[in-house]
Amino acid sequence: xxxxxxxxxxxxxxxxxxxxxxxxxxxxxxxxxxxxxxxxxxxxxxxxxxxxxxxxxxxxxxxxxxxxxxxxxxxxxxxxxxxxxxxxxxxxxxxxxxxxxxxxxxxxxxxxxxxxxxxxxxxxxxxxxxxxxxxxxxxxxxxxxxxxxxxxxxxxxxxxxxxxxxxxxxxxxxxxxxxxxxxxxxxxxxxxxxxxxxxxxxxxxxxxxxxxxxxxxxxxxxxxxxxxxxxxxxxxxxxxxx
Amino acid sequence: xxxxxxxxxxxxxxxxxxxxxxxxxxxxxxxxxxxxxxxxxxxxxxxxxxxxxxxxxxxxxxxxxxxxxxxxxxxxxxxxxxxxxxxxxxxxxxxxxxxxxxxxxxxxxxxxxxxxxxxxxxxxxxxxxxxxxxxxxxxxxxxxxxxxxxxxxxxxxxxxxxxxxxxxxxxxxxxxxxxxxxxxxxxxxxxxxxxxxxxxxxxxxxxxxxxxxxxxxxxxxxxxxxxxxxxxxxxxxxxxxxxxxxxxxxxxxxxxxxxxxxxxxxxxxxxxxxxxxxxxxxxxxxxxxxxxxxxxxxxxxxxxxxxxxxxxxxxxxxxxxxxxxxxxxxxxxxxxxxxxxxxxxxxxxxxxxxxxxxxxxxxxxxxxxxxxxxxxxxxxxxxxxxxxxxxxxxxxxxxxxxxxxxxxxxxxxxxxxxxxxxxxxxxxxxxxxxxxxxxxxxxxxxxxxxxxxxxxxxxxxxxxxxxxxxxxxxxxxxxxxxxxxxxxxxxxxxxx
Numbered sequence: 001x002x003x004x005x006x007x008x009x010x011x012x013x014x015x016x017x018x019x020x021x022x023x024x025x026x027x028x029x030x031x032x033x034x035x036x037x038x039x040x041x042x043x044x045x046x047x048x049x050x051x052x053x054x055x056x057x058x059x060x061x062x063x064x065x066x067x068x069x070x071x072x073x074x075x076x077x078x079x080x081x082x083x084x085x086x087x088x089x090x091x092x093x094x095x096x097x098x099x100x101x102x103x104x105x106x107x108x109x110x111x112x113x114x115x116x117x118x119x120x121x122x123x124x125x126x127x128x129x130x131x132x133x134x135x136x137x138x139x140x141x142x143x144x145x146x147x148x149x150x151x152x153x154x155x156x157x158x159x160x161x162x163x164x165x166x167x168x169x170x171x172x173x174x175x176x177x178x179x180x181x182x183x184x185x186x187x188x189x190x191x192x193x194x195x196x197x198x199x200x201x202x203x204x205x206x207x208x209x210x211x212x213x214x215x216x217x218x219x220x221x222x223x224x225x226x227x228x229x230x231x232x233x234x235x236x237x238x239x240x241x242x
Numbered sequence: 243x244x245x246x247x248x249x250x251x252x253x254x255x256x257x258x259x260x261x262x263x264x265x266x267x268x269x270x271x272x273x274x275x276x277x278x279x280x281x282x283x284x285x286x287x288x289x290x291x292x293x294x295x296x297x298x299x300x301x302x303x304x305x306x307x308x309x310x311x312x313x314x315x316x317x318x319x320x321x322x323x324x325x326x327x328x329x330x331x332x333x334x335x336x337x338x339x340x341x342x343x344x345x346x347x348x349x350x351x352x353x354x355x356x357x358x359x360x361x362x363x364x365x366x367x368x369x370x371x372x373x374x375x376x377x378x379x380x381x382x383x384x385x386x387x388x389x390x391x392x393x394x395x396x397x398x399x400x401x402x403x404x405x406x407x408x409x410x411x412x413x414x415x416x417x418x419x420x421x422x423x424x425x426x427x428x429x430x431x432x433x434x435x436x437x438x439x440x441x442x443x444x445x446x447x448x449x450x451x452x453x454x455x456x457x458x459x460x461x462x463x464x465x466x467x468x469x470x471x472x473x474x475x476x477x478x479x480x481x482x483x484x485x486x487x488x489x490x491x492x493x494x495x496x497x498x499x500x501x502x503x504x505x506x507x508x509x510x511x512x513x514x515x516x517x518x519x520x521x522x523x524x525x526x527x528x529x530x531x532x533x534x535x536x537x538x539x540x541x542x543x544x545x546x547x548x549x550x551x552x553x554x555x556x557x558x559x560x561x562x563x564x565x566x567x568x569x570x571x572x573x574x575x576x577x578x579x580x581x582x583x584x585x586x587x588x589x590x591x592x593x594x595x596x597x598x599x600x601x602x603x604x605x606x607x608x609x610x611x612x613x614x615x616x617x618x619x620x621x622x623x624x625x626x627x628x629x630x631x632x633x634x635x636x637x638x639x640x641x642x643x644x645x646x647x648x649x650x651x652x653x654x655x656x657x658x659x660x661x662x663x664x665x666x667x668x669x670x671x672x673x674x675x676x677x678x679x680x681x682x683x684x685x686x687x688x689x690x691x692x693x694x695x696x697x698x699x700x701x702x703x704x705x706x707x708x709x710x711x712x713x714x715x716x717x718x719x720x721x722x723x724x725x726x727x728x729x730x731x732x733x734x735x736x737x738x
Contacts, residue, residue, distance in 0.1 A: 053622050070446050077628035089623055091616040098612050103627050151628065 004029045004155055004185050005050070010059030010069070012042075012049045019045045020056065021209040025187075027155070027202075032177070032186045034200035034217070036193075036231055042209040043189040044086055047157045050187075051083055052076045064154060078105065082148030086159040086189075088140040090147065092133035096124055099132055099143055103150035110150050117146045120176045138169040145176065155185045162192045174199060193231065197221055205230045253733040257688050261695070268699070278581045280702045281695070286587045288694025289594025293649025294664075294671035295678070295686040296601060297642030303618045303681020305635050307514060307524050312646050313668025314532035315502055319647020320654040320663060321539055323498030324398070324550045326482070327490055331397040332542075333497070334479040335415050338472040339385060342425035345464040346432020351457045353440035354449055362443030374438035381431030385424045389416070395542040415475040425472055491553035495651055502647020503640040510639035515632065536661045547660035556586040556655075586655055593652050594690075597645060601683050614638060618681050670697075673718050677725045679735020688733060693718045 003026040012020040020042050027033045035043045048054040050061055052073040061069040068076045077083065091099050100110055100117070118125040121142040127135060135143065141161060148156055161177065162170045170192070177199055180186060190196040196203070196217075203220050205213040207230055213220075220227060268277045298312050309315075325332055362370060394415075415421070441447060471478070482490060509531065517523045551557075554572060561575045561582055562568035568576050568585055576585045605611035613634055617624045625631045650664065657663060674693055678685025700714030725733060 051626050053626060067446065072630075072632075073622070073625040074628050074630045077626055083623075083626040085623060085626070089620055091619055091623070093615055093619055094612065098616075101609075102612050102616055102624070102629075105628050147627070 002029060003027055004064055005187065006060075006062040007046070007050070008060040008062070010046075010049055010056040010061060012045055012054050012056045014045070014054055019054075019209055020049060022059070023049075023206060023209065023211050025204050025211060025214075027185060027187050029185055030181070031202055032181050032188060032200040033202040033204065034188045034190055034196045035204050035206055036190070036196060037206040038231065039191075041206045043206055044159055045209075046206065047083070047159055047187070047189060050076075050157060051081060080152065080154040082151065082153035082156045082184075084144050084148045084156065084158040084161065086163065088137060088144050088163075090132045090135075090140050090143045093131060095131050096128040096135070096143060099147055100124075100128075100150050103147045105151040109152075113150055117149055120149075120179060121146055121172075138165050141165060141169075141173065142176075145173070149180070153184055155187065156180060157187050159189045160191060161188070162190065162195050170195060193227070253685075253729070254688070257692065257733065261691075264695075264699075272702070274579070275581055276702065278579055279583065280698045282578065282581070282583050282587070282591075283701075284695035284698030285591045285691075286694070287697050288691040289591045290649055290653055290667060291670050291674050291693050292594050292687055292690035293597060293652065294646050294667045295674035295690055296597065296683050297645040298671050299675045299678065299681055299683055299686045300601075300614065301639055301642040302675065304614055304621075304638050305518065306521060307518075307639075308521070308528070309639075309642070310525060310528040310668070311509075311532040311535065312528075312643070312671060313664030313666075314535040315505060315643045316646040316650040316653075316664035316667055317539065317661065318505060318535055319498040319502040319644075319650030320550075320659050321543070321650075322501040322647070323494040323651025324548060324654050324659050326497040327494040327550065328398040328548075329400070329479070330482045331415070331476075331479045332391075332394040334471070334475050334482075335389075335394040336391070338425050338468055338475065339389075339428050341464065341468040341471055342385075342428040343382065343432040345461065345468050346429040346434075347436050348457070348461055348464055349433055350436040350440050352461070353437050353442075354447065357437065357440050357442035358445060358447060358449065360443045367441070367443045370442055371438045374434045378431040378434035378438065381427050381434065385427035385431060389424065392542065399543055399546075399548075415479075418473070421475075422472070425468055429468070488553050488555045491555075495648060498651030499644045499648035502650070503644030505647070506643025507636050507640040509643070510636045514639070515635070539661050545661060547658035550654040550659055552586055552655045556584075556589060584656070590652055590656075593648070597648070598683075598687050601645075605683065610634070610637065670718060673722045676732055677722055679729075679732025682732070682734040685732055685734030692721060696721055 005025070005027040007023055007025040009022045009024050010020055011018065011022060023042065023046050025033070025035075025046070035046060037043050045054055049056045050063070050068075052068070052071055052075075056069055059069065060067060063076070063079060063081065066079065068079065091102070094102065100114075104110055123139055124142060124146055127139060132140065132143065141163075145158065145161060148158075158177070161173050165173060174195055177186065177188070181199075188196070188200060190199075197220070200217050203214060203217050204211050205226075212230065213226065265277070265281070268281075272280070294312060294316055298309060301307050301309055322333070474481075482493070485493075513527055513531070514524060517527060552574075556572065557574055558572045560571065560573045561577055562571050562573040562585065563577050565576065567573070573585060575582045576588060577583075578588075605615060613624060613629055617631060617634060621631055624634075646664075649667070653663075653667075670693055674686055674689040676689075677692060678687070678689030696717040697714050700717040701711060703709070704711045704713045729735070
């Protein structure tokens with residue numbers, strides 16, 4: 001199938017630091033693809049480079065048949081990319097409702113989507129008048145995901161949705177992401193290997209700013225040595241971390 | 243949660259209790275009359291400080307720009323409004339030219355689909371752009387060549403200096419036959435610069451499929467407006483001078499604020515935009531800009547101080563017994579609990595309150611306000627949602643400068659209109675912003691109130707104990723130091 005997003009050997013600098021030294025990824029339409037790698041390997045920077053928040057200096061990014069590298073971030077986002085940043089970066093001084101409302105690209109986006117969003121995250125409906133900084137960590141994470149769903153997005157970039165969540169909330173988050181993948185393609189960054197392996201179809205491993213391995217998730221689960229080498233996680237061949 | 247709410251209310255409580263204690267002491271030792279008078283003066287000053295500080299604080303909060311030209315922009319607003327009120331010949335003479343240029347500029351989005359198809363190598367794209375801009379600027383210069391700008395500017399001076407009928411003093415504008423080519427040249431200049439900013443040959447641009455007719459409608463509207471203002475250069479000025487003076491004053495407020503907002507938009511989009519991320523250069527730029535504005539004003543209207551006439555609604559002799567009586571009599575002064583107070587100063591307080599309410603509504607209930615509040619916290623996330631933050635920056639800068647300019651023209655009838663009239667207000671504005679907390683307009687309001695009161699009561703005390711009036715000036719800085727020691731981010735500041 002035609003990939004919806006292709007990164008062709010991109011190089012990104014932050015200040016004088018060469019963070020991405022040739023990341024190549026292709027995300028098939030309708031799939032969940034996960035970026036794996038140690039802390040500081042460049043996963044978040046990859047997502048930010050796609051959006052133009054940290055524009056790559058070299059390389060090509062093709063989204064939906066269009067070259068987007070070097071374009072302004074809002075232009076890229078308006079092509080249909082939703083972004084869920086790490087650390088639950090919601091707008092803390094805006095109410096839950098405003099956090100959703102601000103993500104509207106057309107008038108009435110939220111009215112159209114609100115049933116869908118509140119079905120996924122029933123908590124938010126109850127809390128919608130509260131300011132963002134009154135939510136618990138889990139609720140903030142739900143809101144960050146919900147915010148990316150307000151506009152019609154073909155691709156969702158989700159950065160560490162399980163970070164710091166209680167196990168029961170992780171389950172809810174996983175169910176939500178599964179549900180989302182029915183309508184849009186998802187590129188996920190996830191440290192939680194169990195969650196990553198249960199959700200995604202494809203994987204890419206980024207190490208020291210380079211894509212070093214990729215393939216089907218099922219293959220990775222059967223290669224504990226590889227997982228251990230690049231992710232520092234020990235798994236049994238049948239899956240599941242110790 | 244309850245605890246959090248408490249903590250947020252603390253600065254407000256402190257301020258309220260300080261004011262309460264001070265007013266009790268004041269009532270007791272100052273006597274009611276002088277206390278009320280001083281408090282009202284403090285409110286007037288506070289309102290003015292707020293007008294300057296409100297713009298400063300939202301501009302800093304959203305874009306980390308310290309605008310050192312804010313005082314000069316306050317002054318520019320005052321000059322624009324004073325011009326319009328005294329004799330608008332100058333403004334009517336220049337406006338068609340500016341409109342013609344803007345009309346040309348507005349064609350950028352129309353060029354875009356055309357020029358994006360051109361095949362030009364990257365090096366030639368840059369050369370072509372520079373060439374187009376230079377050519378456009380040449381057209382602009384040619385359009386203004388030999389236009390008697392100074393003569394036009396002097397009309398307002400003559401109108402205020404000789405108490406003569408300003409109508410008789412109005413220098414006639416160039417006749418249409420000698421003038422018509424100027425707007426045409428400026429339109430062409432704008433057209434060329436618009437072509438350059440459409441970036442011919444640059445295929446990485448994205449064309450959004452918005453309403454196809456909108457840019458054409460805009461262009462047509464501006465075009466008609468240009469023609470109208472080209473025709474009414476003389477009659478328009480005369481019509482304004484024949485107008486009811488109160489109405490003229492209201493229009494002057496709008497012209498001052500609107501002119502300020504336009505100036506802000508131009509400065510942000512042409513100069514400051516290039517320097518985000520290097521705050522030191524922005525400081526230099528805005529500082530330089532303040533000199534440019536001041537010198538320009540001096541060139542046009544000489545380094546003199548003008549007294550702007552009070553609008554008749556605040557100028558009838560006698561004292562109104564209360565606010566209702568003032569509505570009928572339009573008196574110069576109003577009796578407020580036994581104190582005779584100039585009615586125009588009450589208007590300034592009123593203007594400040596209206597501005598605060600307007601800002602509050604804008605920030606709380608409009609989409610723009612929502613984006614600003616979000617942007618103060620996390621700019622790049624706002625952009626990642628598909629919002630053009632750059633355009634929001636331009637709008638916010640325009641609003642901020644517009645507020646300062648409105649303050650300028652509002653203050654003009656009771657402080658001398660002169661090139662350095664904004665300097666003191668800029669310093670007080672900065673202190674206000676620091677006290678209130680960078681980025682918080684509510685904080686700016688509280689800070690302005692505190693400073694205004696400190697200033698007024700300081701002056702009163704200095705006079706009473708025959709101390710140096712410098713005490714009053716120092717008191718504002720002392721308040722700032724105390725606030726900074728207790729709360730380094732200001733009373734309502736959230737940013738570190």
